[in-house]
Amino acid sequence: xxxxxxxxxxxxxxxxxxxxxxxxxxxxxxxxxxxxxxxxxxxxxxxxxxxxxxxxxxxxxxxxxxxxxxxxxxxxxxxxxxxxxxxxxxxxxxxxxxxxxxxxxxxxxxxxxxxxxxxxxxxxxxxxxxxxxxxxxxxxxxxxxxxxxxxxxxxxxxxxxxxxxxxxxxxxxxxxxxxxxxxxxxxxxxxxxxxxxxxxxxxxxxxxxxxxxxxxxxxxxxxxxxxxxxxxxxxxxxxxxxxxxxxxxxxxxxxxxxxxxxxxxxxxxxxxxxxxxxxxxxxxxxxxxxxxxxxxxxxxxxxxxxxxxxxxxxxxxxxxxxxxxxxxxxxxxxxxxxxxxxxxxxxxxxxxxxxxxxxxxxxxxxxxxxxxxxxxxxxxxxxxxxxxx
Numbered sequence: 147x148x149x150x151x152x153x154x155x156x157x158x159x160x161x162x163x164x165x166x167x168x169x170x171x172x173x174x175x176x177x178x179x180x181x182x183x184x185x186x187x188x189x190x191x192x193x194x195x196x197x198x199x200x201x202x203x204x205x206x207x208x209x210x211x212x213x214x215x216x217x218x219x220x221x222x223x224x225x226x227x228x229x230x231x232x233x234x235x236x237x238x239x240x241x242x243x244x245x246x247x248x249x250x251x252x253x254x255x256x257x258x259x260x261x262x263x264x265x266x267x268x269x270x271x272x273x274x275x276x277x278x279x280x281x282x283x284x285x286x287x288x289x290x291x292x293x294x295x296x297x298x299x300x301x302x303x304x305x306x307x308x309x310x311x312x313x314x315x316x317x318x319x320x321x322x323x324x325x326x327x328x329x330x331x332x333x334x335x336x337x338x339x340x341x342x343x344x345x346x347x348x349x350x351x352x353x354x355x356x357x358x359x360x361x362x363x364x365x366x367x368x369x370x371x372x373x374x375x376x377x378x379x380x381x382x383x384x385x386x387x388x389x390x391x392x393x394x395x396x397x398x399x400x401x402x403x404x405x406x407x408x409x410x411x412x413x414x415x416x417x418x419x420x421x422x423x424x425x426x427x428x429x430x431x432x433x434x435x436x437x438x439x440x441x442x443x444x445x446x447x448x449x450x451x452x453x454x455x456x457x458x459x460x461x462x463x464x465x466x467x468x469x470x471x472x473x474x475x476x477x478x479x480x481x482x483x484x485x486x487x488x489x490x491x492x493x494x495x496x497x498x499x500x501x502x503x504x505x506x507x508x509x510x511x512x513x514x515x516x517x518x519x520x521x522x523x524x525x526x527x528x529x530x531x532x533x534x535x
Contacts, residue, residue, distance in 0.1 A: 150322050152363065152371060153304050154188040155281075159194075161202050162318040169224040169316060173340050174434050176333070179316040181229055182367045184308060185215065186301060188278025193220040194245075195283075195299050195308050196367055200232035206484060207236060217241065220268075220276065222283065223289055224310035225296045226255030230367055238266050247276060249287055251295035275302070286355075288312065290348035292341060300359065307361035311341065312352060313378050315369030324370040326377045332438075334369065334378060338385050339437035343471045349386035353379055356447055357528045390444035390474050392534055397426040397436055397468075398449030399460040404483040404514050405449040408523060410446065411515070412481070415527035428460040436464065445477040445506075445530055448494060454486030465497040472500045477533055479506040479526060483513065504532065 155453070161180035166175055168384040175515055181202060184195040192215070200207040218241040223231050226248075234256060238244055245268045253269055256262045270276070271288040282302040289296060291312040298309040315334040324330055342349050356364065357379055362374040372378050400406035413423040426441045440446060446468060448462030457465070478501060482490045491508045506529050509522050 147209050147236075149185060149209070152184070152322070152365070153306060156301060156304055156306060157185040157187070157213075158322045158371070159185045159206075161198065161205060161209075164318045168417065174432055175316050175335070175376070176434070177316075178318045179246060179368050180318055180370075182365065182369075184365055184407070186278060186281060186283070186324050188281040190279030190489050191277070193219060193221040193276075193278060193283060194218055194237070195365075196224055196230045196310070197221065197237060198233040199229045203233045203236055204231055207240065210240075212451065214327065216246045219255040219278075220244060220283075220526055221246045221258060222285075222299050222308075223252050224299055224308060224367065226259060226292055227293065228253045228259065230310070231256055231260060234260055234262055234445075236261070243487055246267075247285075249285070249295060249297050249465045251289070251293075252297070255295050282343050284440065288352055290345050292345065300361070305360075305362040306365055307356065307363070308365045308367075309356065310367045312349075312366065313356070313364055313372070313382065314341075314366035317369040319370050324372045324374065324377065326374055330370070331381060334381060334436050335441060336438050337368070338382065339441050339471065340434060343437070343441060343473060346386045346472070346474065349382055352385065352444055353382045357451045388474060390476055391442040393423055393439075393443045394445040394447060394530060395426065395436070395439045395443040396421045396423055396447050396449060397428050397464045398481070399428045399451055399458045399464075400449065400483075401451040401453075401458065405451055405481060405509070406511070408481050408483070408511075408515050408519065409447075409449045411520065412523050412527055416530060419527065419531045421531065428464045433464075433467060434523070437467070440468060440471065440473040443473060443475050444534055445479070445505075446473075446475050446503075447479045447481060447526075448492060449481045449494065450494060451487050452482065452484040452490050457482075457494050458492050461494065465494050469498050475503055477506055477530065478503040480508040480510070481523075482508070482510045482527075484510065485513070504533075506533075
């Protein structure tokens with residue numbers, strides 16, 4: 147594959163992986179992902195910024211050969227996770243004079259995870275610069291947008307900013323430049339929800355920092371390159387803001403239909419009052435869609451059946467995921483149905499400890515909904531409407 151020039155001897159040398167179905171054995175991929183790597187040719191030195199996921203190593207190394215890259219002086223590791231660094235052991239063997247340039251956190255990670263020799267690593271600090279001759283790389287530490295070892299690399303003279311996982315998308319493409327489409331927005335939001343939302347406050351900070359740098363292009367480690375940087379920055383400003391939308395998300399599992407009946411009733415009541423709802427069947431629907439939905443939600447109501455004396459495992463999994471992702475929701479509640487007892491509400495609320503929410507009075511019933519159940523659901527709907535007003 148011939149490398150695509152981005153600007154003035156800065157090249158894209160990454161790869162698409164359209165066949166990959168799941169990321170980190172956790173995140174379903176709708177259309178695979180891309181692993182972005184960038185080649186910077188200065189007048190005196192050459193640098194690679196980020197490398198390649200190990201299963202794609204052979205193709206990546208062959209591409210370097212086919213494009214005549216016989217010497218690399220520096221390999222920049224913006225973050226230690228193996229989808230970016232997994233080819234480092236082969237690269238330092240291929241280019242014996244190359245030094246890996248990274249921060250102290252990342253140095254420790256790649257030494258432990260990839261067994262990189264310490265003498266092949268050059269440690270830099272925040273705002274430190276590295277000259278390639280007519281090009282300068284400036285390193286900006288950005289801990290907390292995904293991992294503590296994350297940093298950005300700024301190509302000074304060309305005003306290009308490589309943001310690692312920040313501002314990325316699990317998105318494959320033929321054109322390396324973003325088309326600012328709704329499809330890309332969907333993929334970027336799903337990526338934000340699953341990877342960046344737990345670090346929402348840090349996303350606020352670094353979105354503003356990138357705006358202040360005002361790069362001509364944003365070069366992430368997954369997804370296309372943004373020439374229109376406003377497109378992705380505006381989206382991140384919205385998603386990471388403290389302002390929730392007039393939305394209630396209703397994830398549920400219903401073994402015999404009782405919970406689903408209550409969820410449907412509550413959803414209809416809220417819709418009639420002008421509140422948008424998203425219902426999510428935890429068992430059959432994609433958890434990535436649930437993650438996307440809770441990005442904007444003001445209220446989350448979790449519906450659950452019971453298995454033995456505990457919440458259904460799918461409900462526990464959803465509660466764990468919501469707690470892990472820690473969205474900006476302001477309110478939460480639980481709707482449940484049981485056969486012969488147990489602590490559904492206590493166990494589920496205990497799994498939502500990260501959320502800074504007001505708990506609206508839960509509803510737990512035995513068996514099917516009855517007349518008084520609907521009255522309680524009406525009260526819950528009223529309480530939610532009052533809080534959304």
